[in-house]
Amino acid sequence: MIxxxxxxxxxxxxxxxxxxxxLGLVLLAFFSAFLWPLPEKVDEIPVIDGVIGxxxxxxxxxIGEMGLYLDNDQEFGYFALTSPGSGWLAIGFSPSDIHMxxxxxxxxxxxxxxxxxxxxxxxQFVHESDIDLGGSMDIEYFSGVEDxxxxxxxxxxxxxxxxxxxxxxxxxxxxxxxAYNEFDDVFDSKHTQWYKxxxxxxRD
Amino acid sequence: MKTRSKFNxxxxxxxxxxxxxxxxxxxxxxxxxxxxxxxxxSTRFTHFLSIIGSAFVVLYTPLxxxxxxxxxxxxxxxxxxxxxxxxxxxxxxxxxxVARLIRLPIGLGVLLYLFMLLLFLSGYTFRYxxxxxxxxxxxxxxxxxxxxxxxxxxxxxxxxxxxxxxVTDFQ
Numbered sequence: 001m002i003x004x005x006x007x008x009x010x011x012x013x014x015x016x017x018x019x020x021x022x023l024g025l026v027l028l029a030f031f032s033a034f035l036w037p038l039p040e041k042v043d044e045i046p047v048i049d050g051v052i053g054x055x056x057x058x059x060x061x062x063i064g065e066m067g068l069y070l071d072n073d074q075e076f077g078y079f080a081l082t083s084p085g086s087g088w089l090a091i092g093f094s095p096s097d098i099h100m101x102x103x104x105x106x107x108x109x110x111x112x113x114x115x116x117x118x119x120x121x122x123x124q125f126v127h128e129s130d131i132d133l134g135g136s137m138d139i140e141y142f143s144g145v146e147d148x149x150x151x152x153x154x155x156x157x158x159x160x161x162x163x164x165x166x167x168x169x170x171x172x173x174x175x176x177x178x179a180y181n182e183f184d185d186v187f188d189s190k191h192t193q194w195y196k197x198x199x200x201x202x203r204d
Numbered sequence: 205m206k207t208r209s210k211f212n213x214x215x216x217x218x219x220x221x222x223x224x225x226x227x228x229x230x231x232x233x234x235x236x237x238x239x240x241x242x243x244x245x246s247t248r249f250t251h252f253l254s255i256i257g258s259a260f261v262v263l264y265t266p267l268x269x270x271x272x273x274x275x276x277x278x279x280x281x282x283x284x285x286x287x288x289x290x291x292x293x294x295x296x297x298x299x300x301x302v303a304r305l306i307r308l309p310i311g312l313g314v315l316l317y318l319f320m321l322l323l324f325l326s327g328y329t330f331r332y333x334x335x336x337x338x339x340x341x342x343x344x345x346x347x348x349x350x351x352x353x354x355x356x357x358x359x360x361x362x363x364x365x366x367x368x369x370x371v372t373d374f375q
Contacts, residue, residue, distance in 0.1 A: 028224075
């Protein structure tokens with residue numbers, strides 16, 4: 001009994017009170033963070049500046065090590081693509097057989113510059129520039145930042161009118177591939193990693 | 205000898221205040237209620253914070269060990285600078301870590317951050333004895349073990365080296 005009382009006295013000493021106070025304050029600091037108001041959702045089109053803002057895009061897909069942010073209206077698709085590498089990154093819409101038939105959009109961020117390529121999968125393993133095939137480069141706006149990974153934002157017309165581009169219709173789903181090269185910015189260099197995924201074009 | 209109560213210790217409360225602010229900011233940031241999406245020269249603001257924080261920890265820690273042995277008389281001031289500098293650095297790196305966690309995969313950064321957190325916690329509990337009440341149940345809990353803090357520092361440097369190689373695209 002005496003030992004029990006001694007133990008209780010030890011527990012309720014000032015060190016114990018101090019520890020409990022610190023614990024209480026830690027919990028207070030944690031839960032009081034929930035009192036911050038949520039930022040209002042801004043119903044505006046994304047700003048193509050290479051920085052993905054909170055609530056800038058309504059849809060986010062984590063695809064392996066890559067990230068894809070989406071928004072669209074009736075005419076344009078607004079995309080942001082992220083990769084953990086410093087080399088090129090790309091998205092391909094509607095591939096039928098590996099590269100075949102896919103509309104590829106390539107990006108690479110080199111310093112402050114962003115290089116883009118609008119390609120088409122001409123066979124299982126080859127993709128060529130739309131311009132070389134007689135089409136056109138249809139990425140409307142783009143921007144990117146390289147910071148321990150790459151982030152690119154771009155605008156693409158849902159129906160560009162180019163035979164080598166996929167027509168994206170609102171409310172429909174499309175299979176996509178995303179890929180990146182960890183170090184190399186040359187579009188012809190082989191991907192470090194690629195992933196298949198499915199996305200939906202939002203109803204406006 | 206009577207020891208001064210930590211309740212009256214301004215240093216303890218100041219470090220605790222920084223800790224509480226860090227928890228508050230990191231939680232609000234992870235919930236999307238605080239946003240640090242500001243770019244400076246095409247680099248995120250939080251990345252700048254992490255560079256400042258990491259640079260301080262990496263450079264000052266060996267300097268601290270060196271200077272306190274070379275000139276023991278200034279150990280007290282060196283220790284204060286070590287405590288406040290590293291605590292604020294930990295806050296900076298936490299802001300960057302959370303911003304990155306909700307945006308991109310982070311690789312070795314997770315491990316590095318974990319070591320930094322353990323370093324802070326072991327230092328905090330060691331210095332201020334906040335785990336002291338547990339002494340009656342467990343002997344040699346971390347705050348009594350200075351070697352834990354030192355060995356964590358060594359581990360931190362090993363992971364930091366690999367993280368540096370990773371982020372600088374070393375092949």
